[in-house]
Amino acid sequence: MSNYQLETKCLHSGYEPKNGEPRMLPIYQSTTFKYDTSEEMGKLFDLEKDGYFYTRLQNPTNDAVAAKIADLEGGVAAMLTSSGQAANFYAVFNICEAGDHVVCSNACYGGTFNLLGVTMKKLGIECTFVDPDLPLEELEKAMQPNTKAVVAETIANPSLVVLDIEKFAKLAHSHGVPLIVDNTFATPVNCRPIEWGADIVTHSTTKYMDGHAAQVGGCIVDSGNFDWDAYGEKYHGLTRPDESYHGIIYTERFGKKAYITKATSQLMRDLGSIPSPMNCFLLNLGLESLPLRVERHCYNAQKVAEFLNDHDMVSHVNFAGLPGDKYHELAKKYLPNGTCGVISFELKGGRETAVKFMDSLKLASIATHVADAKTCVLHPASHTHRQLSDQQLQEAGISTGLIRLSVGIENVNDIIADLKQALEQAR
Numbered sequence: 001m002s003n004y005q006l007e008t009k010c011l012h013s014g015y016e017p018k019n020g021e022p023r024m025l026p027i028y029q030s031t032t033f034k035y036d037t038s039e040e041m042g043k044l045f046d047l048e049k050d051g052y053f054y055t056r057l058q059n060p061t062n063d064a065v066a067a068k069i070a071d072l073e074g075g076v077a078a079m080l081t082s083s084g085q086a087a088n089f090y091a092v093f094n095i096c097e098a099g100d101h102v103v104c105s106n107a108c109y110g111g112t113f114n115l116l117g118v119t120m121k122k123l124g125i126e127c128t129f130v131d132p133d134l135p136l137e138e139l140e141k142a143m144q145p146n147t148k149a150v151v152a153e154t155i156a157n158p159s160l161v162v163l164d165i166e167k168f169a170k171l172a173h174s175h176g177v178p179l180i181v182d183n184t185f186a187t188p189v190n191c192r193p194i195e196w197g198a199d200i201v202t203h204s205t206t207k208y209m210d211g212h213a214a215q216v217g218g219c220i221v222d223s224g225n226f227d228w229d230a231y232g233e234k235y236h237g238l239t240r241p242d243e244s245y246h247g248i249i250y251t252e253r254f255g256k257k258a259y260i261t262k263a264t265s266q267l268m269r270d271l272g273s274i275p276s277p278m279n280c281f282l283l284n285l286g287l288e289s290l291p292l293r294v295e296r297h298c299y300n301a302q303k304v305a306e307f308l309n310d311h312d313m314v315s316h317v318n319f320a321g322l323p324g325d326k327y328h329e330l331a332k333k334y335l336p337n338g339t340c341g342v343i344s345f346e347l348k349g350g351r352e353t354a355v356k357f358m359d360s361l362k363l364a365s366i367a368t369h370v371a372d373a374k375t376c377v378l379h380p381a382s383h384t385h386r387q388l389s390d391q392q393l394q395e396a397g398i399s400t401g402l403i404r405l406s407v408g409i410e411n412v413n414d415i416i417a418d419l420k421q422a423l424e425q426a427r
């Protein structure tokens with residue numbers, strides 16, 4: 001599918017029905033697959049032949065959707081997971097073990113912060129968090145001899161910090177490690193990090209890719225560009241024999257697909273968290289309309305951000321589409337067609353005004369979610385960061401009046417009218 005434009009790939013990549021086959025991607029809702037001889041089945045277990053035998057490892061519905069996302073991101077292979085959390089965990093754990101270290105942007109999703117800072121630490125993998133806006137020379141200081149990966153988000157959730165991907169690629173590559181970029185908020189419609197030097201791309205497909213709040217899922221895409229053999233000592237899991245598969249060497253046997261094959265055949269085999277074929281079917285439906293939806297999300301968010309920016313009750317708006325935003329220039333470079341539909345803004349009057357505003361909304365719903373078709377809002381001080389005191393909130397850079405707004409694809413005039421009346425109620 002590589003000659004088609006992205007909009008076409010969203011509809012056609014990954015599944016091409018043959019004569020008389022279903023036009024729509026079928027749901028292979030089966031745990032297992034049947035073979036005529038035990039020898040054929042044996043070859044699958046040895047990774048000698050490509051094929052399906054048990055859905056924890058691979059399933060045709062899942063694989064079709066993974067192939068579509070790999071094509072959209074410009075990668076060579078992809079693996080779907082049951083959540084975005086599982087995707088980020090596997091992306092790192094596939095190349096790290098006890099005694100290793102990773103560097104991660106501190107502008108990242110709370111779940112990623114906990115995963116790398118707390119849970120993976122218990123596995124013996126340490127993480128240093130860095131301010132992504134620091135110059136390269138400063139970032140270099142975080143790199144250690146045992147660093148195995150650099151991790152960051154194209155547009156960070158929820159801070160909306162835009163990543164200088166080329167700077168981070170330089171940081172990673174000058175130390176012989178891959179750059180892993182979580183591209184959830186931008187989606188491949190607005191940015192393809194591999195084109196800027198990222199080696200591995202991850203997604204929470206729960207967000208825009210699905211787009212309808214119907215399924216929780218994740219994805220890891222491999223660019224195929226990182227030369228694991230050149231740093232074979234560091235990545236011996238890929239470059240030395242795997243005793244759990246009769247001594248095969250992933251880079252030797254699978255070339256550019258070594259990383260994803262190892263993730264599937266080791267991590268999925270041993271840790272599970274495969275998405276259900278039904279959920280992959282729903283994700284595929286979402287992907288078909290992704291470019292149309294993303295375009296509308298961005299259009300609506302721009303109008304809403306401009307409205308809020310001009311409103312006397314709003315003290316500040318974070319949205320890289322606004323010319324005055326700190327990340328406007330980076331967004332112009334990496335996301336020239338738009339960033340995403342998520343905005344955060346600060347209400348004068350703090351917590352009380354924020355709560356009154358939220359409770360007065362009629363169209364926008366209060367939900368712990370972002371990046372789907374329906375407009376929703378969240379007040380971090382009362383929800384995601386509820387356990388923090390006002391002082392702790394301040395230290396975390398979250399003011400009591402901060403609202404996170406995920407602009408949906410309703411008619412933008414209806415969204416703005418709703419915000420307007422709720423702001424008046426809160427005045």
Ligand SMILES: *Cc1c(COP(=O)(O)O)cnc(C)c1O
Nearest residue numbers: 083084085109157184204206217
């Ligand atoms: C939501 C999110 C995740 C976690 O994904 P789940 O599907 O909720 O597990 C990871 N990264 C980013 C940027 C996210 O927005």
